Amino acid sequence: MTVRKWLTIREEVHTEAGRSDDGGPLVKVAVCAVVDNPFAGRWADDLDDLVQASVPLADELAARAVDALGAPPLSYGKGGLVGVAGEQEHINAMLTTVFGEAMRQHAGGGLAWIPSMTKRASAGEMLDVPLAHKDALYVRAHYDGITVHVPDAPGPDEMVVVGAYANRGRINARIGGVPADAITARDGLR
Numbered sequence: 001m002t003v004r005k006w007l008t009i010r011e012e013v014h015t016e017a018g019r020s021d022d023g024g025p026l027v028k029v030a031v032c033a034v035v036d037n038p039f040a041g042r043w044a045d046d047l048d049d050l051v052q053a054s055v056p057l058a059d060e061l062a063a064r065a066v067d068a069l070g071a072p073p074l075s076y077g078k079g080g081l082v083g084v085a086g087e088q089e090h091i092n093a094m095l096t097t098v099f100g101e102a103m104r105q106h107a108g109g110g111l112a113w114i115p116s117m118t119k120r121a122s123a124g125e126m127l128d129v130p131l132a133h134k135d136a137l138y139v140r141a142h143y144d145g146i147t148v149h150v151p152d153a154p155g156p157d158e159m160v161v162v163g164a165y166a167n168r169g170r171i172n173a174r175i176g177g178v179p180a181d182a183i184t185a186r187d188g189l190r
Contacts (some may be wrong), residue, residue: 001053004158007032007150008068016171023168028146030129030164031065032153033037033057033092040085040157050093057094058102061163067088068108073107073165074180075142078114079129079146080161083122091159103163110134111188124151127166133180137188140177141169 013026066073080091095116104110115130126149133139146164154160178190
C-alpha cells in the first residue's frame, strides 16, 4: 500500500465560554494517511489484503499522532474516507481490530472500544472523528471529536485513514458520568 501523503492536525484549546479549568489545555491530534485503494472500481469478496495492510500503517500513524500530541493519550478515535470509486467497506477494512490494537499500544493500553466514523467522499470533504475515553466509555467528559479535512483527498481511487487522540476531556465538562479518576470496573465501560 502506497502512502501518497501524511497530514497532521493539532488543536490546542485553553478556554471554553471564556473560562478555563484546572486541567490545562485540551490538545487533540488527528493524523491522516492518504493511501491508494487497490480495490477501487472492482468487486472483491475478500478484503483481507486491506486488513493486513492496515497493521504497519496503523503503527506509523499512531506513533506520529502520539508524538504530535506531546502527552499521554487519554481519549482516542478513528475514521476514514473512501473515494467515490471505492466502497465504504474498503475503508472499514482498514480500521478493524488490528488497526485498533496499534492505537491502543501507542496509547499505553486501552480497554474501551474505539469510536469510529467512515464514509464515501469526494476530495476535500470533512470528516468528524469521534473521541471517547480509552478505558471507560461512561466517562462523559471525554465525549468529543476532531474534524479533519484533506483538501486534495481522497481521490476516486484513494482512502484517507485517520487516527486521533486527546490528552484530556472537554474543558469545563459538567454533565456527570463516571469521573476519569473513578474508573473501577476495568470492563471498558465504567
